[in-house]
Amino acid sequence: MKRLLRTGLSFCLVLSILAGLMTLTSSCSSNSKSTTTEDSTHLSIGVMPSIDYLPIAVAEQQGFFSRPIDIVRFASPMERDAALQTGSVDASVTDYMGAMLLHSKGLKVSLPIACQGGFRMVFGQGKELSSIADLRNKHIGLSSNTLIDYATERALVDASGKPFPYTRVEVQKIPIRLEMLSSGELDAAILPEPFATIGASKGLKTIEVPNQLTVGITGLLFQDAALANKAEAVKSFVEGYNKAIAYMAQHPRQEWSAALEKLLGVPAELALKIPLPTYTEVTLPKAADLQPILEWMKNKGLVPATYTAEGLVRPIVAE
Incomplete structure (x- = not known):
């Protein structure tokens, strides 16, 4: 690399x-x-x-x-x-x-x-890319088993909703992910704000993450x-x-x-x-x-099939 x-x-x-x-x-x-x-x-x-x-x-x-x-x-x-x-x-x-x-x-x-929060899909510097469809077989930055991993997999699908192939590039730290987009080493990545806006200020193209995958x-x-x-x-x-x-x-x-x-x-x-x-x-x-x-x-086998998240969401003070 x-x-x-x-x-x-x-x-x-x-x-x-x-x-x-x-x-x-x-x-x-x-x-x-x-x-x-x-x-x-x-x-x-x-x-x-x-x-x-x-x-x-x-x-x-x-x-x-x-x-x-x-x-x-x-x-x-x-x-x-x-x-x-x-x-x-x-x-x-x-x-x-x-x-x-x-x-x-x-x-x-x-x-x-x-x-x-806020997230956007950011395309790499010098890449002729402007849509999700352009990312087939491209190099996508993410960190495994995170919300970005989930949103990336759900976003990179064709018109029928079928996932299409892409190359996963593991980049844990967000600033490094932004640097690799700026240097052209990555074709795209979902970045949180303010990094998406910082990328746009450096000439990187951004679009909204589809289907509100990163909302709530x-x-x-x-x-x-x-x-x-x-x-x-x-x-x-x-x-x-x-x-x-x-x-x-x-x-x-x-x-x-x-x-x-x-x-x-x-x-x-x-x-x-x-x-x-x-x-x-x-x-x-x-x-x-x-x-x-x-x-x-x-x-993905990240949690047991029987896990329900019961008891995780609860108020600080009982209502």
Whole structure:
């Protein structure tokens, strides 16, 4: 394989994104370098570089959390999930597949909050590609056993709905996936926002993921121990999150776009252009949204055939 990061076009961009992903931020403390999962007054939230966690970033920026919230960023799903499994974080913004994988293995977790994100199919630099049909037998970047894997397989079908062949290229880290698109090493990949918009700003062509395959597929997964032992911190988080949703709806983006710049590493000029979903206050994920993903997982042998995800989706406070 060609060496990565040869392309001068986006070398500096990827370096800056990777540097940003290594930064830990704390809403109330500048010296919070160790995990705070043992401190009942703190919550640590693991996130990936995507707009799913923008309300958390805005709440942090605006000081809406009355208790300390540590935002811990990861560059790959594997790193994020490992942190939750080992107790390094109290909760993670994750896709429903990641949540069910952990739950099916017996990890005591709950999915009480639905998140809103955004994804687009991005085509490689210099490729004469413009539609899903053009991707037959092409090289597609993804990470296995993730929501992107599911959405890619479901999206790459012909007019009759029959899957067509393509070459899977395993690329765990999203910034590297973007770099490989920019250098022409990949023909296409589904990228979350803001990376899709960053790619478009570099001349890459993007289209919507078909059939809303990436709509309603992410949420906030909590360790049950954190919900039980950190009730006040969780309450503070929910209140701050809801305040951020209201603030974003009532104020122009210019007043809170710095959260996109600071916590997502997005250039200022792009922070105002990224298409954003309609964010909602804390609400339960819809069980129906999990089912097609669960069936795909069963067909792949990722979870037992008897697994139903029962008990995974439940409110923080009983209704």
